[in-house]
Structures are given as structure tokens and as C-alpha cells.
Amino acid sequence: MAEGKPVLYVIACGGRPAGDLAAFVERLQADGWTVCVIATPSATKFIDAERLSALTGYPVRHDYKRPEEPDVLPPADAMAVVPATFNTTNKWAQGISDTLALGLLTEPSVSACRSPSPGPTTPSRNIPPSPTAWPGLRNGAYG
Numbered sequence: 001m002a003e004g005k006p007v008l009y010v011i012a013c014g015g016r017p018a019g020d021l022a023a024f025v026e027r028l029q030a031d032g033w034t035v036c037v038i039a040t041p042s043a044t045k046f047i048d049a050e051r052l053s054a055l056t057g058y059p060v061r062h063d064y065k066r067p068e069e070p071d072v073l074p075p076a077d078a079m080a081v082v083p084a085t086f087n088t089t090n091k092w093a094q095g096i097s098d099t100l101a102l103g104l105l106t107e108p109s110v111s112a113c114r115s116p117s118p119g120p121t122t123p124s125r126n127i128p129p130s131p132t133a134w135p136g137l138r139n140g141a142y143g
Contacts, residue, residue: 003034005032005033005034006032006033006034006077006078007033007034007035007036007073007074007075007076007077007078008028008033008034008035008036008076008077008078008079008080009036009037009038009073009076009078009079009080009104010024010025010028010035010036010037010038010079010080010082011038011039011040011079011080011081011082011088011101011104011105012037012038012039012040012043012046012047012082012083012101013040013042013043013081013082013083013084013085013087013088013101014040014041014042014043014044014045014046014085014087015043015046015083015085016046016083017082017083018039018043018046018047018082018083019046019047019048021037021047021052021082022048022051022052022055024082025037025052025055025056026055029055029056034056034074035055035056036056036058036061036073036074036076037049037052037053037056037058037060037061038060038061038062038073038100038101038104039060039061039062039101040062040088040099040101040102041062041063041099042085042087043062043101044062047060049062058072058073059072061073061100062099062100062101063100064100064103076104079104079105081101081105088101088102092105092106
């Protein structure tokens with residue numbers, strides 16, 4: 001927790017709904033969350049990182065830091081993958097960790113609750129992950 005508030009990592013994937021994250025972050029903050037945004041490399045094309053950093057007070061992370069660099073984000077209490085793209089959802093379900101965002105989702109030492117969503121204003125009606133991916137996500141095998 002940061003400043004007595006729970007910390008939510010919003011993991012942004014590369015999809016058009018990522019452009020709506022600023023309003024989503026504002027709603028989360030109004031509900032009492034400290035919000036940090038972590039973007040996949042593809043998400044950086046859709047988000048306004050400068051605005052999100054100004055809203056959250058934290059840099060938008062999209063790559064791993066060097067080992068000697070300090071952590072700039074508080075530890076997460078929960079993570080929301082918004083928008084959860086088909087690509088990221090399937091990589092997460094298979095335990096693939098080729099980006100900072102996926103590394104945080106699949107890292108067993110992170111005890112935060114994790115939840116995928118197709119977008120900050122979209123009902124959960126997106127294309128589901130492949131059938132072989134569902135068992136791993138449903139059973140919590142990958143975070």
C-alpha cells in the first residue's frame with residue numbers, strides 16, 4: 001500500500017481501448033486506489049504516457065529497469081490487464097514472459113490479485129483466449 005491506499009497496477013496492452021486509460025485511472029483514484037501504469041511495447045502506441053504519469057505521479061513503465069536502479073513503483077496489491085488483448089492473454093496463460101508487463105503477471109513472487117479485461121469501458125465480450133489457455137488462467141497457474 002502507498003500512503004495507506006491499495007496499489008493497483010494497470011497493465012495496458014496494445015489496443016485502441018488503451019487510449020481511454022486516463023479516465024479509467026481517474027475513476028480508480030476516486031475509488032481510493034493508488035494507480036501505476038505498466039504498458040506492453042505495443043501499448044505505448046495508444047497511450048498518452050505523459051498524461052498518465054501526471055495523473056498517477058509515477059512514470060509509465062514499459063521495459064525492465066537495470067538491476068542497480070531503484071524501484072520507482074510501490075508494490076502492487078492488485079493488477080488489472082486493461083485492455084487484455086488476445087496476444088497478451090494467451091502469452092500470460094502459457095507462462096510466456098517476454099515483456100515487463102507479462103513478467104509482472106507471471107512472476108510467482110508477486111502476490112497481487114490479477115484480472116484481465118478487454119477495456120476500461122468495454123464489457124467482457126472480447127475474443128477469449130485459445131481453448132488451451134483457459135485452464136492455466138482459470139486455475140491460477142500463471143499468476
